[in-house]
Amino acid sequence: MSQLTVALDMMGGDHGPPVTVPAAAQALSLLPALHLVLFGPEAELSPWLQRFRLDSHPRVTVHFCSQQVGNEHKAAYALRHLTDSSMRKALDALASGQARACVSAGNTGALMAMAVKVLNTLPGVDRPALITRLPQAGGGYALLLDVGANVSCDAGQLVQFALMGEQAARHTLDIDRPRIALLNVGAEANKGNEVVREAALRLQDTAGLHYCGYVEGDDLFAGKTDVIVCDGFVGNVALKTSEGVARLLLGLGQRRGFLWKILTFWLKRRLSHLNPDQYNGASLIGLRASVVKSHGSAGSPAFLNAILQAVAEIEHDLPASIAHRFDTAPQDSHAR
Amino acid sequence: MSQLTVALDMMGGDHGPPVTVPAAAQALSLLPALHLVLFGPEAELSPWLQRFRLDSHPRVTVHFCSQQVGNEHKAAYALRHLTDSSMRKALDALASGQARACVSAGNTGALMAMAVKVLNTLPGVDRPALITRLPQAGGGYALLLDVGANVSCDAGQLVQFALMGEQAARHTLDIDRPRIALLNVGAEANKGNEVVREAALRLQDTAGLHYCGYVEGDDLFAGKTDVIVCDGFVGNVALKTSEGVARLLLGLGQRRGFLWKILTFWLKRRLSHLNPDQYNGASLIGLRASVVKSHGSAGSPAFLNAILQAVAEIEHDLPASIAHRFDTAPQDSHAR
Numbered sequence: 001m002s003q004l005t006v007a008l009d010m011m012g013g014d015h016g017p018p019v020t021v022p023a024a025a026q027a028l029s030l031l032p033a034l035h036l037v038l039f040g041p042e043a044e045l046s047p048w049l050q051r052f053r054l055d056s057h058p059r060v061t062v063h064f065c066s067q068q069v070g071n072e073h074k075a076a077y078a079l080r081h082l083t084d085s086s087m088r089k090a091l092d093a094l095a096s097g098q099a100r101a102c103v104s105a106g107n108t109g110a111l112m113a114m115a116v117k118v119l120n121t122l123p124g125v126d127r128p129a130l131i132t133r134l135p136q137a138g139g140g141y142a143l144l145l146d147v148g149a150n151v152s153c154d155a156g157q158l159v160q161f162a163l164m165g166e167q168a169a170r171h172t173l174d175i176d177r178p179r180i181a182l183l184n185v186g187a188e189a190n191k192g193n194e195v196v197r198e199a200a201l202r203l204q205d206t207a208g209l210h211y212c213g214y215v216e217g218d219d220l221f222a223g224k225t226d227v228i229v230c231d232g233f234v235g236n237v238a239l240k241t242s243e244g245v246a247r248l249l250l251g252l253g254q255r256r257g258f259l260w261k262i263l264t265f266w267l268k269r270r271l272s273h274l275n276p277d278q279y280n281g282a283s284l285i286g287l288r289a290s291v292v293k294s295h296g297s298a299g300s301p302a303f304l305n306a307i308l309q310a311v312a313e314i315e316h317d318l319p320a321s322i323a324h325r326f327d328t329a330p331q332d333s334h335a336r
Numbered sequence: 337m338s339q340l341t342v343a344l345d346m347m348g349g350d351h352g353p354p355v356t357v358p359a360a361a362q363a364l365s366l367l368p369a370l371h372l373v374l375f376g377p378e379a380e381l382s383p384w385l386q387r388f389r390l391d392s393h394p395r396v397t398v399h400f401c402s403q404q405v406g407n408e409h410k411a412a413y414a415l416r417h418l419t420d421s422s423m424r425k426a427l428d429a430l431a432s433g434q435a436r437a438c439v440s441a442g443n444t445g446a447l448m449a450m451a452v453k454v455l456n457t458l459p460g461v462d463r464p465a466l467i468t469r470l471p472q473a474g475g476g477y478a479l480l481l482d483v484g485a486n487v488s489c490d491a492g493q494l495v496q497f498a499l500m501g502e503q504a505a506r507h508t509l510d511i512d513r514p515r516i517a518l519l520n521v522g523a524e525a526n527k528g529n530e531v532v533r534e535a536a537l538r539l540q541d542t543a544g545l546h547y548c549g550y551v552e553g554d555d556l557f558a559g560k561t562d563v564i565v566c567d568g569f570v571g572n573v574a575l576k577t578s579e580g581v582a583r584l585l586l587g588l589g590q591r592r593g594f595l596w597k598i599l600t601f602w603l604k605r606r607l608s609h610l611n612p613d614q615y616n617g618a619s620l621i622g623l624r625a626s627v628v629k630s631h632g633s634a635g636s637p638a639f640l641n642a643i644l645q646a647v648a649e650i651e652h653d654l655p656a657s658i659a660h661r662f663d664t665a666p667q668d669s670h671a672r
Contacts, residue, residue, distance in 0.1 A: 074526055109527075137584050148521055151529040185484055185572040186445075190410055193487040193569055217576025221584040230573075233529055236521040237570050238577045240553025245581040248473050248557040 004033050006310045007090040007099035010040035011068040012106025013296040017048035020105070023303035025052040028059055031311060035059045037099050039086035041068060065089050069110045071296070078110035079117060087111060091118040094289045101290035101310035103281065105298055111291070112149050112284060119287040122319060124326035127153075128286035129161045130232065130293060131168055132239065136223040143169050144183075144220065144228045147235035147282060155198035158182065158229055160326075162203055162211070164285050165227035167325050171316035175226050177210050183230035183238070184214035195231070208328075281306030288319055340369050342646045343426040343435035346376035347404040348442025349632040353384040356441070359639035361388040364395055367647060371395045373435050375422035377404060401425050405446045407632070414446035415453060423447060427454040430625045437626035437646035439617065441634055447627070448485050448620060455623040458655060460662035463489075464622035465497045466568065466629060467504055468575065472559040479505050480519075480556065480564045483571035483618060491534035494518065494565055496662075498539055498547070500621050501563035503661050507652035511562050513546050519566035519574070520550035531567070544664075617642030624655055 006027075010020045017040065024036055038045070038054070042064040049055040049062065067085040069078045082088060087106050093099045095118045104111050112128065121128055129146035136142055145161050145168075146153070153161075162180050169178035182200055184192040189200070191214065203211040215225055217238060230238070281302070284291040290313035294306035342363075346356045353376065360372055374381070374390070378400040385391040385398065403421040405414045418424060423442050429435045431454045440447050448464065457464055465482035472478055481497050481504075482489070489497075498516050505514035518536055520528040525536070527550065539547040551561055553574060566574070617638070620627040626649035630642035 072524070074524075109522075135584070151521060151527075183573060185487060185569055188408070188410075191445075191487075217573040217578075218580035218583065220577055221580045233521055234570055234573050237519060237553040237566075237574050241556055241574045241577045242553075242581050244554035244557050245578050247554065248471070249585070 003100070004031070004311060004314060005035040005037060005099045006307060006314070007037045007093040007102040008039065008307070009086045009090040009102070009104035009106055010038050010045055011086045012104050013294065013298060015105075015297075015299075016040070017045050019298065019300050019303050021045075021048040021052050021054065023300045023307060024060075025054055026300070026304050027307040027311075028054075028057065030308075034311065035061075037061045037063065037090070037093050039063050039065055039089045039093075041065055041086070063089060063093075069107050071107050073107060073110055075107075075109035075113035078107065079113045082110075088114050088118070091115055091291070094291070095119055100314045101292065103292045103294060103303070103306045103310050105294040105296055105303060105306075108148055108293060111293060115284055115287055115291050119289055119291070121286050122288060122323045122326060125160055125164065125286040125322070126157050127160075128284045128291075129164060130235075130282045131165060131285050132282040133172075134220055134228075134242075137221055138223045140223070141173060142220070142223075142226050142228060143173065144230070144235055144239065145285070146230065146232040147239045148232045149284060150232040152233065153195065153231040155195050155202060158195065158199035158231065159202045159206065160286070161229045162199075162206070162209065162227065163325050164322050165229060166209060167321045168283070168285055168318060169226045171318055171321060172312060173226060178226035179210050179212045179224075180227045180229065181212050181215040181219075181225040183220075183228050183234060184216065186216065187214050199229075281309050283309065283313065283318075285318065286322065290314060290318060339436070340367070340647060340650060341371040341373060341435045342643060342650070343373045343429040343438040344375065344643070345422045345426040345438070345440035345442055346374050346381055347422045348440050349630065349634060351441075351633075351635075352376075353381050355634065355636050355639050357381075357384040357388050357390065359636045359643060360396075361390055362636070362640050363643040363647075364390075364393065366644075370647065371397075373397045373399065373426070373429050375399050375401055375425045375429075377401055377422070399425060399429075405442050407443050409443060409446055411443075411445035411449035414443065415449045418446075424450050424454070427451055427627070430627070431455055436650045437628065439628045439630060439639070439642045439646050441630040441632055441639060441642075444484055444629060447629060451620055451623055451627050455625055455627070457622050458624060458659045458662060461496055461500065461622040461658070462493050463496075464620045464627075465500060466571075466618045467501060467621050468618040469508075470556055470564075470578075472557055474559045476559070477509060478556070478559075478562050478564060479509065480566070480571055480575065481621070482566065482568040483575045484568045485620060486568040488569065489531065489567040491531050491538060494531065494535035494567065495538045495542065496622070497565045498535075498542070498545065498563065499661050500658050501565060502545060503657045504619070504621055504654060505562045507654055507657060508648060509562060514562035515546050515548045515560075516563045516565065517548050517551040517555075517561040519556075519564050519570060520552065522552065523550050535565075617645050619645065619649065619654075621654065622658065626650060626654060 069087045094102045130149040131145035133141040281292040281294040292310045405423045466485040467481035469477040617628040617630040628646045
C-alpha cells in the first residue's frame with residue numbers, strides 16, 4: 001500500500017458524487033503521490049467516475065457497496081444494519097490498513113459510532129472528539145473541540161480533549177507550546193457548571209500542559225488562545241451560531257445597489273472561514289487512525305479541503321502523536 | 337407610589353454613574369410619567385446627580401448606600417455581606433413595592449442570587465431565567481433563554497423556561513401564539529443530551545403551547561421560531577459567540593482606505609443588534625417583579641434601553657402574565 005492512501009466515502013452529506021467525485025479528481029491532480037480508495041453504490045457512482053475519468057485512474061481503487069448511511073439513520077441502526085455502506089467500508093479500509101485516513105460527509109453520529117467500533121480509541125481516550133479550526137482576529141487559527149461527537153461529557157473527558165487538542169495544535173497549527181483554555185460563562189474560578197470546574201482543577205495539575213484558564217464565547221475568535229475545550233453540545237451550538245451570524249450578515253448584504261454588491265463580495269471573502277462551503281473539514285481525533293468529517297452541505301471545494309486535511313494528518317501522524325502524549329500524561333487525566 | 341416607578345442600581349458594570357446618570361436623565365425626559373429611585377454611594381453618585389440636575393428632580397428619589405457589589409464578588413458573599421449595596425437596596429425597593437421594576441448593570445450571579453432571595457420566584461417557577469432578544473433575518477426578533485442565570489438545568493426547568501418565554505413573547509414581541517423551540521445539536525428526535533430529549537417529550541404534551549421541535553445554533557437568527565429554550569451555559573456561550581463573531585468582523589473593517597471606512601460604518605449599523613453597547617438589556621424573568629440586567633460594559637444608550645425595557649415590562653405586567661400561565665399549565669411542567 002502506498003504511504004499516502006485516503007479512503008473516501010463518496011456518498012453521505014447532501015450531495016454525494018456530484019460533489020465528491022470532482023473533489024477527488026482535483027486532489028489526485030494536486031498531489032501526485034496521493035492514492036484514493038473510493039466507496040459507493042455502483043449505479044450512482046459509476047457515471048460520475050466515468051465523467052471525471054476516475055474509473056480507470058492508476059491511483060484510484062473503487063469498491064462498490066450496496067448500502068448508504070442516510071441522515072435519518074440512527075447511529076445504532078447504522079452500526080448494526082449498514083455494514084455494507086460506503087461509510088462503513090471506508091472505515092474498514094482504514095482498520096485493515098488499506099488506507100491511512102478516511103473522509104466522509106455523512107451522518108456524524110453514525111460516523112462516530114462506526115469509527116469507534118471499527119478503529120477503537122487510542123489508549124487513555126474514552127471518546128473521540130470532533131475538532132475544527134476557528135479563524136482568529138489578527139490572523140491564524142485556534143482549534144475548538146468537541147464540536148459535536150459527544151453530547152455530554154464528564155471532567156475526565158474534557159481533560160482528554162485538552163491533551164488531544166494540544167497535539168493537534170502542535171502538528172496542524174505548528175505551535176510549539178499551545179495555549180489551552182476551557183470554554184465557560186465567566187473568567188472567575190467559581191464560574192460554570194460542576195464538570196467544567198472539575199476539569200479546570202485537573203488541567204491545572206496536568207504536567208507540561210500550558211493551561212490558561214477559562215475563555216468565554218466572545219473569545220472564540222479573539223486570538224487569546226490556541227485550543228478551546230468544551231463538550232460536544234456546547235461546541236456544536238457555538239460553531240453553528242457562528243455560521244448563523246455569518247449567514248445573517250450575508251443575507252443583509254443582498255440588496256440592490258452597487259455599494260451593497262461590493263459589501264456582499266467583501267463579506268463573503270472575509271466570512272469564507274465560517275462559511276460551511278469553504279472551511280476545512282472537522283476531524284474526529286482520538287482514534288487509531290485519521291477520520292475527517294466534511295460538512296454535510298459541503299460543496300466540492302470544501303470536500304477537497306477535507307481530503308487535503310486528511311493528507312496532512314497522515315503526514316503528521318497525529319494519532320501516534322496523541323498516543324505518545326497519553327503515554328506520558330499523569331494518571332489523573334485517565335481517572336473519571 | 338406612582339404606577340411607573342423604576343429602581344436603578346447606579347453602580348455595577350464597568351462604568352457606574354458616568355453611564356447610569358445620563359441615561360436616567362434621558363429616560364425622565366422621554367417619559368413624563370416615569371419616576372425613578374436611585375441607589376448608590378454618596379461620594380460617587382452626588383457629583384453626577386448634580387451635574388445632570390437629578391439631585392432635586394421632582395420625579396427622582398435618591399437613597400445613598402454604603403456598599404457596592406463588584407464583579408469579583410461571589411454571589412454567596414454578596415448575598416450574605418453586601419446588604420447595603422446599591423444592587424440589594426434597589427431590589428429591596430422592588431420587594432417593598434416602592435418600585436415596580438429594577439435595573440442593574442452589575443454582577444449577574446449576585447443579581448440573581450439577591451433577586452431570588454428578595455423577590456422569590458413565581459409559583460411553579462424553580463429558577464428565574466435571563467432572557468434576551470435576537471435579531472432575525474427578514475426583520476423582527478426572537479427571544480432566547482436562559483442566557484446565563486443557570487449553569488445547568490433539568491428537563492422540568494427547561495419546560496418552565498418555555499412557558500415563561502411564551503408569555504414574554506406574547507407581551508414584548510406582540511405575538512399571539514409564539515412558536516417555541518429547544519436549542520439542540522440536530523433536528524431529529526434522538527439528538528442531543530438526555531435533559532433536552534426529556535424536555536422535548538414534556539413540551540410536546542404541554543397543552544396550548546405551540547412547540548415546534550428543535551432548532552440548531554445556526555437557526556438562532558433565521559426567523560424560524562419566536563422563543564428558543566436552552567440552559568444558561570449553552571445560551572450564554574451562544575450569545576457571547578455571536579458578539580465575538582460581530583467583533584471579529586468589525587475588527588476586520590478597521591483598515592485604511594475609504595471603502596473600508598464605509599464598510600465599517602455599515603457593519604456597525606447592521607451589527608448594532610449584537611453590539612453590547614446597543615442592544616436591550618436582558619431580563620430576569622420568573623420573579624415576582626421585573627428585573628432588567630444591563631450588559632456590564634454598556635454605555636448610556638444601552639442603559640437607557642434597559643430602563644425603557646423595564647418600563648415596558650411594568651406596562652405589560654409580565655410577572656402577572658407568567659403567574660397566570662403557570663396556574664393554567666398542566667402539573668407535568670412542575671414535576672422534576
